[in-house]
Amino acid sequence: MDTDVIVVGAGPTGLMLAGELRLGGARVVVLERLARPTGQSRGLGFTARAMETFDQRGLLPRFGQGETLEISPMGHFGGVQFDYTVLADGHFGARGIPQNQTEAVLEEWAAELGADIRRGAELVEIADGFLDGDHVEVAVATAGGVERLRAAYLVGCDGGQSRTRKLAGFDFPGLPATRTMFLADVLGCNLKPRFLGERLPNGMVMAAPLREGVDRIIVCPHGAPARDRDDDVTFAEVARAWQHITGEDISGGSADWVSSFSDATRQVREYRRGRVLLAGDAAHIHLPAGGQGLSTGVQDAANLGWKLAAEIRGTAPAGLLDSYHAERHAVGRRLLMNTRAQGIVFLGGEQSDPLRELFAELIGGYDDVKRHLAGIVSHLDIRYDLTAADGADGTEGAGGPDSAAAPVHPLLGRRIGKRPLTGAGGDTDTVRLLRAGRGVLLDLADDAALRTAAAPWADRVDVVTAVAKPPEDGDDLLAGAGAVLVRPDGYVAWVGADTEKDPAAALGRWFGAGRSA
Numbered sequence: 001m002d003t004d005v006i007v008v009g010a011g012p013t014g015l016m017l018a019g020e021l022r023l024g025g026a027r028v029v030v031l032e033r034l035a036r037p038t039g040q041s042r043g044l045g046f047t048a049r050a051m052e053t054f055d056q057r058g059l060l061p062r063f064g065q066g067e068t069l070e071i072s073p074m075g076h077f078g079g080v081q082f083d084y085t086v087l088a089d090g091h092f093g094a095r096g097i098p099q100n101q102t103e104a105v106l107e108e109w110a111a112e113l114g115a116d117i118r119r120g121a122e123l124v125e126i127a128d129g130f131l132d133g134d135h136v137e138v139a140v141a142t143a144g145g146v147e148r149l150r151a152a153y154l155v156g157c158d159g160g161q162s163r164t165r166k167l168a169g170f171d172f173p174g175l176p177a178t179r180t181m182f183l184a185d186v187l188g189c190n191l192k193p194r195f196l197g198e199r200l201p202n203g204m205v206m207a208a209p210l211r212e213g214v215d216r217i218i219v220c221p222h223g224a225p226a227r228d229r230d231d232d233v234t235f236a237e238v239a240r241a242w243q244h245i246t247g248e249d250i251s252g253g254s255a256d257w258v259s260s261f262s263d264a265t266r267q268v269r270e271y272r273r274g275r276v277l278l279a280g281d282a283a284h285i286h287l288p289a290g291g292q293g294l295s296t297g298v299q300d301a302a303n304l305g306w307k308l309a310a311e312i313r314g315t316a317p318a319g320l321l322d323s324y325h326a327e328r329h330a331v332g333r334r335l336l337m338n339t340r341a342q343g344i345v346f347l348g349g350e351q352s353d354p355l356r357e358l359f360a361e362l363i364g365g366y367d368d369v370k371r372h373l374a375g376i377v378s379h380l381d382i383r384y385d386l387t388a389a390d391g392a393d394g395t396e397g398a399g400g401p402d403s404a405a406a407p408v409h410p411l412l413g414r415r416i417g418k419r420p421l422t423g424a425g426g427d428t429d430t431v432r433l434l435r436a437g438r439g440v441l442l443d444l445a446d447d448a449a450l451r452t453a454a455a456p457w458a459d460r461v462d463v464v465t466a467v468a469k470p471p472e473d474g475d476d477l478l479a480g481a482g483a484v485l486v487r488p489d490g491y492v493a494w495v496g497a498d499t500e501k502d503p504a505a506a507l508g509r510w511f512g513a514g515r516s517a
Contacts, residue, residue, distance in 0.1 A: 024309020456514025
């Protein structure tokens with residue numbers, strides 16, 4: 001084998017996956033067809049859960065703003081604004097972080113960990129045999145000619161037009177595009193801010209200042225038919241659409257870059273075909289709403305990375321790799337649901353006004369509605385159903401607040417979040433304990449028997465004896481737990497209780513057979 005895993009695409013998803021694989025001890029080659037980054041930034045931030053995911057790996061300070069990024073407590077659902085802090089730990093996410101900065105941070109991190117990132121390398125062929133063979137072989141076009149690479153697995157993180165998905169024959173059902181919208185960074189136009197968008201009779205526009213003299217605009221004209229993604233877009237075309245909607249003439253300005261996007265909504269039926277897997281936009285495309293695309297891709301990578309690395313190392317239990325599809329396909333399905341709903345509410349024109357008014361009434365009058373919608377868009381509501389062996393049989397096991405059947409503990413299947421702890425080494429927190437990308441067994445009752453039971457997994461799981469400190473928000477879920485097993489992606493896999501104090505079964509289920517002394 002030339003490497004353990006080939007990752008196609010050096011966007012946020014592919015780079016995050018490369019770093020996760022290296023933390024897990026797998027060799028990885030990243031193939032990126034572009035010789036250098038474009039500098040374009042479709043995304044300008046990430047959700048609250050993606051921010052936590054970066055924090056779990058100690059990456060937040062690399063964004064140049066310390067450990068506390070600029071976050072927005074106010075967000076929206078389909079353009080209807082409300083305060084996301086109604087949800088514990090809730091906010092709309094980090095704002096003002098260009099996607100090219102996110103990519104630069106992740107590329108630096110992955111390279112430091114030893115990922116082999118090859119630019120100007122384009123996937124052109126996947127050889128037969130990846131469905132039932134013991135490796136995958138690909139042809140890669142480079143400046144020096146076509147090369148062939150062999151690996152145990154191939155992961156396509158190459159975006160909505162994914163060549164990996166097409167070459168490997170993934171079924172990609174869904175709804176085709178019905179409209180075209182524009183995205184641009186414009187110079188010299190002196191636009192008034194329209195942070196959450198302005199709905200007008202001929203369409204919707206958004207505008208936000210990026211730096212002195214430069215504004216990011218989104219232009220969504222009503223009645224603009226769907227177009228081919230490969231069609232070139234000009235600034236003149238964007239300026240005409242802007243004037244058609246707003247009456248403002250920006251044709252005297254210019255643009256750093258322009259692009260188009262659509263409301264096409266699709267998701268692959270399966271996230272894995274043999275030794276080929278998909279993550280991020282390669283697996284699901286949707287209307288951009290709330291920075292959820294980049295954020296979901298990063299979380300796909302965090303979910304897959306430790307599982308695939310365990311498979312490579314030979315420590316993965318049966319069904320672990322299949323749990324990637326079981327968990328993340330359901331999350332992707334909810335992503336498509338919520339972005340379609342937001343598109344109808346926000347972009348549906350006059351016909352959607354009654355629906356928009358109803359959403360505004362529900363959001364304005366019911367905190368439960370606010371919490372539900374904030375959880376969906378922030379991705380803080382994700383809960384994997386870990387009460388059954390969901391990964392082993394390929395069934396789906398993820399979704400919203402009530403998706404888990406008869407949970408043993410309110411934390412089971414949920415993100416651990418950032419919870420303060422104190423132990424022999426002083427104060428710490430649950431996020432900091434995940435920096436190494438390993439499992440963590442929290443011993444919250446100073447239980448020597450628990451530590452002895454976990455000893456066979458010491459090469460994969462860190463046992464930390466600590467006391468849970470009362471959190472500022474009053475959420476004391478850890479206070480009633482004697483022990484908590486946290487997966488490397490930050491989700492709670494097991495909670496010790498009076499009826500179940502032995503973690504061995506849960507450790508074996510998620511981390512494979514323990515090693516004898």
